[in-house]
Amino acid sequence: MFETLILILDATMRVSTPLILAALAGLFSERSGIVDIGLEGKILGGAFAAAAAAAVFGSAWIGLIFAMLASIGLALIHGFACITHRGDHIVSGVAINTIVAGLTVTLGLDWFGMGGQTPTLAGDARFLSLTLPFADAVADVPVIGLIYSELLSGHNVLVYLAFACVPLTYWVIYKTRFGLRLRAVGENPHAVDTAGISVAFLRYRAVIICGILCGLAGAYLSTAHNAGFLKDMSAGKGYIALAALIFGKWRPVPVLFACLLFGFLDAVAVRMQGVSLPGIGEIPVQAIEVLPYVLTVLLLAGFIGKAIGPKAVGRPYVKERA
């Protein structure tokens, strides 16, 4: 029983990683006042760029750089539309998701000729699992040994990076001058402008950080979790991350727990397939699959706590000229 639990938690960590990265990406963007439903597209674009570059150059790290560049590019299009041209944030996000869904397959077929996939990656072209020091030595120690060797050790570098991003985000958002201004611009851009700080430049920086983190999430999907790019491989992760962002009420640590919860549900759903519970019978997998969405709707409806986003989110800032 204990071992099963550890295995489920181990899977939870792997499944949660892209959610954490993408949700933190969304956090930076939305805290600055830019709604981002284009997380999905940026993850997918990052995944494709990472797999394509890793296949060509044979290095997962080069793939990672390309993933971030591609994702930043998409983020800048979003910024250009929403910040510079005061476009609708939702429409722009939908546009990016749609363009990426089509473009990845189109380019993939043209470059690799494998029906839109990229070649299977192996060796240095992938991020492989790291074994933490002494993991094998302590594996036999009861309880702690299993937790250390199974749960904490044996993940790839991006998993650890994602978890490290949470305190980092917390520090940037709450403890730095940039973070203070970022929060301010999402609540009251007029005040920020009055203080002589450029609203547009701040928001552009937030959007670029969002791009970097989505690129990491994408690279994780195609070069760490899987061994190559598949059509539509982001499979709604960007939207679950968005749900986790709302569920965590736009705060880094609660967002982490929301991602872990949604990842846990995903890991459980895989295990529950065809399993009959005593007294309840077989729970359909779909019922567990929809829980993240149902929980988010319930939260939004105000039935479990209250989700209040940044005040100026989604509204274009028009500088007044006297």
Add this chain to the structure above:
Amino acid sequence: MNQAKVPVWVSIALIPFINVMLAFFVSALVILALGEDPIEAAGYLIYGAFGYEEGIGYTLYYATNLIFTGLAVSVAFKAGLFNIGGEGQAYIGGLGVGLVCLWFDSSLPLMVIAPLAIIGGALFGAAWAYIPAYLQARRGSHVVITTIMFNFIASSLMVYLLVNWLKQDGRMSPNSRTFEESAWLPYMHELLAPFGIELSESPLNASFLWALICCVFVWGLIWHTRWGYQLRTLGTNATAAVYAGIDNSKVTIWVMLISGGLAGFVGLNEIMGVNHSLLLNFTAGYGFAGIAVSLMGRNHPVGIIVAAILFGALYQGGSELAFEIPTITPEIVVVIQGLVILFSGALENMLKDRIEGFFIRKSVA
């Protein structure tokens, strides 16, 4: 900036046209980057979509779905709501259509089943939009987020229903049984044959006519009823609507119900018209494509018909293009769709100010 001095044709025709052309121009660059000739590609596209009777039939068949979802998005847009859940509403609406067909196909004639299916599709689609609408109106939960969530819930629900309840016994594939022929919407080539009009076979069916009727209905509703006036007021200025005595939450709910009902009609075309059974993923992204159609059609039924036919042509021509040039996938159509959303939607202000400024200066001079 003085809006009054900008000629009407500039804001309703010239600027949208330039934005769409920009989207096509960037699409051409993408095709060029793939090492193919965009002019040649456009030639195949146009021939595939309009070059022969069957192609035109397919184009209009795709357009039928897009008119339904385009109208759905635009009705909500007019009231200032973004219904991104057309995909889920179409899916559940299709369930409604399918259930009507499964229940009545052996007992009732088509003349009775068809109206029932229309009601079924509308009711189910509207029901799926009701919860997000209610939450937006009464509890202030953002309709965009809730409708996204409902898309995913719809997709899981349909998998569950098809796999566990509607699947035929002893078959592996998650499809319902095929309906009796009395629940098939007539194909256009069958429908027009008695009038001496010979068409080649295509999936185009009677639901296309219903789509056109819906356009007239939406046009009348939005611009020629008191209720449509309330809807437009809510969309233009929600605060002013309150002062004018309009019950914003009530209007919000009704708008979303109509929007969901319209999206639900996709099932008439796909389930009752073509597939003749309930199956997975028949909505195939039409709900999202409806956003592009509605943006390009400037939220007006006439514009939506034009945009739907154009996108229908892209779908149909895209398959022709992929057949003629194997290095290009039909997915290129999705790219073009996305670019249209980007340029006609998100970047609509990019050139607007400059072009309007030009005409204002000209009229002042």
